[in-house]
Amino acid sequence: MASLRESGWEYLITHFSEFQLATIGTFIMHESVFFLSGLVSIFFERAGLFSKYKIQKKLNTPEAEGRCILHLILYHVGVNFPVIMFSYPAFKYMGLKSSLPLPPWTAVVSQIIFYFILEDFVFYWGHRLLHTKWLYKHIHSVHHEYATPFGLTSEYAHPAEILFLGFATIIGPALTGPHLSTLWLWVILRVLETVEAHCGYHFPWSPSNFVPLYGGADFHDYHHRVLYTKSGNYSSTFIYMDWLFGTDKGYRRLKALEEQEGKQS
Ligand SMILES: [Zn+2]
Numbered sequence: 001m002a003s004l005r006e007s008g009w010e011y012l013i014t015h016f017s018e019f020q021l022a023t024i025g026t027f028i029m030h031e032s033v034f035f036l037s038g039l040v041s042i043f044f045e046r047a048g049l050f051s052k053y054k055i056q057k058k059l060n061t062p063e064a065e066g067r068c069i070l071h072l073i074l075y076h077v078g079v080n081f082p083v084i085m086f087s088y089p090a091f092k093y094m095g096l097k098s099s100l101p102l103p104p105w106t107a108v109v110s111q112i113i114f115y116f117i118l119e120d121f122v123f124y125w126g127h128r129l130l131h132t133k134w135l136y137k138h139i140h141s142v143h144h145e146y147a148t149p150f151g152l153t154s155e156y157a158h159p160a161e162i163l164f165l166g167f168a169t170i171i172g173p174a175l176t177g178p179h180l181s182t183l184w185l186w187v188i189l190r191v192l193e194t195v196e197a198h199c200g201y202h203f204p205w206s207p208s209n210f211v212p213l214y215g216g217a218d219f220h221d222y223h224h225r226v227l228y229t230k231s232g233n234y235s236s237t238f239i240y241m242d243w244l245f246g247t248d249k250g251y252r253r254l255k256a257l258e259e260q261e262g263k264q265s
């Protein structure tokens with residue numbers, strides 16, 4: 001008997017073409033996951049919930065948040081959607097499929113782990129490059145307009161950066177030609193990961209407290225609140241690239257100081 005997962009998938013592939021699912025389907029799924037998860041931290045801020053877990057005490061004005069949302073809708077329709085449309089033939093060429101049976105979990109998990117590691121590596125070097133003077137001034141400063149990030153600021157960036165760092169997200173699946181369901185799972189996890197890194201809250205249940213080598217909100221929030229030449233913490237997901245290349249020294253010093261103060265008080 002087909003599992004619920006498989007019958008759900010069968011419904012999709014009998015009602016829509018692979019092209020529709022891989023393009024419009026991917027776009028709708030990305031938008032839903034991104035906005036639903038991204039709005040959570042704005043809701044927490046407005047309702048004054050969990051304020052003791054907020055990393056920075058500063059709040060963004062509703063106007064600044066509204067401006068961010070407006071830009072996001074514009075860029076998603078004008079940049080992300082065309083990228084999804086034009087990358088479909090490349091994915092197809094590399095072996096993307098949507099037929100049943102669904103791939104086994106072992107294949108899904110190993111591919112997703114590979115995508116995370118590769119994305120983090122490419123993102124780290126791309127992001128370091130974006131912190132050089134010219135690129136920062138003309139491109140990356142847009143993403144840094146929000147020194148106090150909230151979930152939705154994760155994808156708030158100059159269109160050139162969306163293309164540049166979007167490459168880091170799609171290079172893994174583009175190389176391996178996965179099943180469309182694996183590609184969707186990757187998009188969902190990557191969005192949740194970057195929204196969490198920008199949410200501005202460090203909870204006792206935040207993944208960085210449990211997942212080894214995971215950066216998370218506290219790690220990336222530091223990157224946003226410190227001057228761009230001194231911030232470090234360039235990785236998207238993990239902490240080892242910054243540790244290996246010595247770009248987490250400022251952050252580590254701060255953590256050591258906080259720990260010392262904690263012990264004294
Ligand atoms: Zn940056």
Ligand SMILES: [Zn+2]
Pocket residue numbers: 143149154198220224
């Ligand atoms: Zn950021």
